[in-house]
Amino acid sequence: MIERPQERVFVTGATGVVGRAVCDGLVDRGIEVVALSRRGRSERPGVCFVQGNVSEPGPWQEALEGTSGVVHLAGEPIAASRWNGRVKKKIRSSRIEGTRNLVNALKRLSSPPQALVCASAAGFYGPRGEELLEETSLPGDDFLARLCVDWEAEAQRAQGPKTRVVSLRFGMILSLQGGALPRMLPIFRSGLGGPLGPSGRFTPWIHEEDAAGLALAALGQQSPSWQGPVNAVAPEMLRMGEWARTLGGVLGRPARLPVPEWALRLILGEAAIAVVPGQRLVPRAAEERQYVYAHPELKDALRSLLPLGS
Numbered sequence: 255m256i257e258r259p260q261e262r263v264f265v266t267g268a269t270g271v272v273g274r275a276v277c278d279g280l281v282d283r284g285i286e287v288v289a290l291s292r293r294g295r296s297e298r299p300g301v302c303f304v305q306g307n308v309s310e311p312g313p314w315q316e317a318l319e320g321t322s323g324v325v326h327l328a329g330e331p332i333a334a335s336r337w338n339g340r341v342k343k344k345i346r347s348s349r350i351e352g353t354r355n356l357v358n359a360l361k362r363l364s365s366p367p368q369a370l371v372c373a374s375a376a377g378f379y380g381p382r383g384e385e386l387l388e389e390t391s392l393p394g395d396d397f398l399a400r401l402c403v404d405w406e407a408e409a410q411r412a413q414g415p416k417t418r419v420v421s422l423r424f425g426m427i428l429s430l431q432g433g434a435l436p437r438m439l440p441i442f443r444s445g446l447g448g449p450l451g452p453s454g455r456f457t458p459w460i461h462e463e464d465a466a467g468l469a470l471a472a473l474g475q476q477s478p479s480w481q482g483p484v485n486a487v488a489p490e491m492l493r494m495g496e497w498a499r500t501l502g503g504v505l506g507r508p509a510r511l512p513v514p515e516w517a518l519r520l521i522l523g524e525a526a527i528a529v530v531p532g533q534r535l536v537p538r539a540a541e542e543r544q545y546v547y548a549h550p551e552l553k554d555a556l557r558s559l560l561p562l563g564s
């Protein structure tokens with residue numbers, strides 16, 4: 255929780271799943287929000303939209319002046335389509351060059367913000383089987399892992415005597431507004447759902463309310479302060495088999511038909527790694543800061559999004 259109201263916070267990716275919830279949370283706390291969007295529309299009360307693309311330097315960088323915090327969430331969707339050279343380049347450049355443009359602008363400010371809270375992903379660790387992964391664990395070595403390493407390194411350049419940098423390593427974010435869940439629902443509702451890939455693989459997840467809640471907490475000034483990487487996942491870490499059964503149970507449908515990994519690879523190619531992650535994350539940093547989850551358990555998280563009869 256933010257203990258001291260901050261004057262103005264700059265949010266990138268403000269039209270996305272987490273961005274919308276972060277903007278709402280800031281507005282609720284009486285904080286002025288300046289939001290960057292390529293569309294530049296003002297579609298949320300209390301939010302001032304600035305048109306621009308974080309991937310390209312531009313006049314939007316001037317809107318960072320006078321902000322006391324920055325939440326950076328913008329980036330090309332990761333698992334929306336098969337990865338080819340062009341898609342990978344967009345995924346990478348929107349995050350690496352985007353974060354570089356943002357940090358370059360922060361470094362030019364006479365009064366830099368107190369915190370830069372930047373998205374990253376559980377994919378930082380790569381597939382790791384049974385290993386318990388805390389924030390100090392080593393990264394993986396696939397495309398997604400290398401992307402996260404470089405993304406976090408770009409954000410880290412903003413760290414200084416006046417600015418803390420926090421990288422939120424999000425698991426699969428549960429929302430009806432975007433991400434994986436809306437794409438899984440039709441098949442699970444038809445009774446043809448089941449584990450995606452091997453049912454024994456751990457599947458890190460987090461409810462959208464907690465994804466935004468962690469971003470807001472990381473902006474604040476509580477002690478110990480938030481700094482460095484944070485495993486932004488719910489404490490209940492389930493294997494894919496239990497995960498699929500829980501979703502089926504909430505929908506009142508069987509969920510016994512597995513989608514083999516080869517089929518996911520056929521549809522998504524290399525991007526299948528983002529769907530069947532296989533990471534057993536421990537949210538140690540959030541626990542140490544006594545973050546109180548709104549939805550620590552999957553069944554309750556899914557029920558909050560999919561009330562009975564929905």
Ligand SMILES: NC(=O)c1ccc[n+]([C@@H]2O[C@H](COP(=O)([O-])OP(=O)(O)OC[C@H]3O[C@@H](n4cnc5c(N)ncnc54)[C@H](OP(=O)(O)O)[C@@H]3O)[C@@H](O)[C@H]2O)c1
Pocket residue numbers: 266267268269270271272273290291292293294307308309327328329330331332344348352373374375376423424425426427428432433434
């Ligand atoms: N959702 C998940 O399950 C998940 C899991 C792990 C990590 N993450 C990361 O967490 C961050 C926030 O996730 P989210 O689900 O809220 O994202 P999202 O809904 O996909 O929204 C991201 C926003 O980024 C902007 N954007 C998209 N493509 C862009 C591009 N090529 N260049 C510049 N800006 C672009 C868009 O805003 P405008 O169109 O308004 O410019 C969009 O609303 C993302 O960086 C994502 O990779 C998400």
